[in-house]
Amino acid sequence: MVLYRKYRPQKLSELDSSAVRESLTRIFSSSFMPHAFLFSGSRGTGKTSAARIIAKILNCEEATGNREQVTNNKKKEEKDKKAVSQTDGKTDVSIEPCNKCSACLSITEGSNLDVFEIDAASNRGIEEIRDLREKIRLAPVSGKYKVYIIDEVHMLTNEAFNALLKTLEEPPQHAVFILATTEPEKLPLTIISRCIRINFQKASSEEISNCLSRVISGEKLELTEEALRLIAASADGSFRDATKILEQAVAENALTEEKLKVLLGKQNISPEKFLQLIGKKDTKVLLEEIIKMGQSGANFRLFTEDILHLLHDLLVAQFGIDKNKVSAEMVDKFSKNDLSFLIKLFSRVYLELRGASIPQLPLELAIVEWCEK
Numbered sequence: 001m002v003l004y005r006k007y008r009p010q011k012l013s014e015l016d017s018s019a020v021r022e023s024l025t026r027i028f029s030s031s032f033m034p035h036a037f038l039f040s041g042s043r044g045t046g047k048t049s050a051a052r053i054i055a056k057i058l059n060c061e062e063a064t065g066n067r068e069q070v071t072n073n074k075k076k077e078e079k080d081k082k083a084v085s086q087t088d089g090k091t092d093v094s095i096e097p098c099n100k101c102s103a104c105l106s107i108t109e110g111s112n113l114d115v116f117e118i119d120a121a122s123n124r125g126i127e128e129i130r131d132l133r134e135k136i137r138l139a140p141v142s143g144k145y146k147v148y149i150i151d152e153v154h155m156l157t158n159e160a161f162n163a164l165l166k167t168l169e170e171p172p173q174h175a176v177f178i179l180a181t182t183e184p185e186k187l188p189l190t191i192i193s194r195c196i197r198i199n200f201q202k203a204s205s206e207e208i209s210n211c212l213s214r215v216i217s218g219e220k221l222e223l224t225e226e227a228l229r230l231i232a233a234s235a236d237g238s239f240r241d242a243t244k245i246l247e248q249a250v251a252e253n254a255l256t257e258e259k260l261k262v263l264l265g266k267q268n269i270s271p272e273k274f275l276q277l278i279g280k281k282d283t284k285v286l287l288e289e290i291i292k293m294g295q296s297g298a299n300f301r302l303f304t305e306d307i308l309h310l311l312h313d314l315l316v317a318q319f320g321i322d323k324n325k326v327s328a329e330m331v332d333k334f335s336k337n338d339l340s341f342l343i344k345l346f347s348r349v350y351l352e353l354r355g356a357s358i359p360q361l362p363l364e365l366a367i368v369e370w371c372e373k
C-alpha cells in the first residue's frame with residue numbers, strides 16, 4: 001500500500017473519478033457550503049482521499065476562494081455588515097488546498113487536531129459518536145472547521161445513528177460531516193436526507209489508467225499500454241486494487257505483459273483450450289480446471305473476458321468476418337445458436353463475478369448449465 005498512499009490525490013484536480021471531481025468542484029465553487037456529505041460507492045473508489053481533500057480545502061491557511069466566501073456568508077447571516085460587500089466577488093480564486101501550510105500537511109499526515117477520522121466498522125462507533133456529541137460544540141483547535149469523516153457509516157449502531165442524527169439536525173457552524181459508505185441502502189433515510197450525496201462509481205479503465213500514470217511517471221516505471229490495460233481490467237473499478245497490483249508487479253519485477261499475465265494468475269488453462277473443452281461438454285474436466293484456477297488465485301473476470309472475446313470472434317467468423325482470427329476447427333465446433341447461448345451465458349457470468357461470494361461459483365454454474373443443456 002506504499003504507492004497508494006504516496007500517490008493519493010491531494011487536490012480536487014487530481015481526483016481520478018471525473019464525475020466526483022466535477023461535483024465537488026461545483027460545490028466548492030458555489031457560495032453554498034453543505035454541512036454534511038454522503039460519499040457512497042464501492043471500496044477503493046477514492047472516498048477517503050476526497051474526504052481529506054475537502055478537509056484541507058476547509059482548513060488550508062492559504063486557500064482563498066469559497067472557504068472565505070462561506071465564512072463571509074455566515075457573517076452575512078449573522079448580519080455582519082462588513083462582510084457583505086466581500087461576498088460579491090466572483091469565485092475565480094483557487095479553491096484548491098495549498099498542500100504546503102501546516103494545516104494541509106498535518107491533514108495529509110493524519111495528525112490534524114480538527115479532522116477526525118472515525119471507522120464505524122471497528123467498534124460500531126458508540127464511543128466515538130458519544131465523544132463527538134460531547135465535543136463538537138467546542139471551537140476548532142487551529143483551523144476554521146472541525147471535519148468529521150465517518151467511514152463505513154452504515155455500521156453504526158442504532159444508538160449511534162440517533163446520536164449522529166441529532167448532531168446532523170443542528171450542526172454548529174464550524175462542523176462539517178463526511179459520511180462514507182459502501183452500503184448506502186443500510187442507512188436510515190433521516191440521515192441520507194440531511195446530506196449532499198456523491199456517488200463514487202467504479203472507476204472506468206481510462207480513469208484507472210490515469211491514476212496509474214501518476215504512479216508510473218512518479219516512480220519512472222516503464223509499462224506498455226497493454227500491460228496497463230491488463231492491470232486496469234483486473235482492478236475491478238478500484239483505484240486501490242489497481243495500485244496494489246502495480247505495486248506487486250514492481251516488487252516481483254513483472255512489468256511486461258507476459259510476466260503480468262502470470263502474476264495475475266493467467267498461467268492456467270488458456271481460454272482457447274477451455275473453449276475446446278466447452279465444445280466437448282466435458283463437465284468434470286472443466287470444473288477441475290476452474291478449481292485449479294481458483295487455487296492459484298486466477299482472476300476469473302479477466303478469464304471470462306477472454307472467453308467472451310473468443311466467442312465473439314467465433315460468432316462473426318460464422319458470417320465470414322475476420323475468419324483468420326480463429327481456427328477453422330473451432331468455427332465448426334459451435335453452431336450460431338450455441339455461440340449466441342454461450343455469449344449470453346458468459347456475459348451473465350461476467351456481471352455476476354463482481355458480487356460473487358465464492359469467486360469461481362458463477363463460472364462453475366455456467367459450465368453445468370451449458371453441459372446439461
Ligand SMILES: [Zn+2]
Pocket residue numbers: 059060061062063097098099100101102103104105
Ligand atoms: Zn494549505
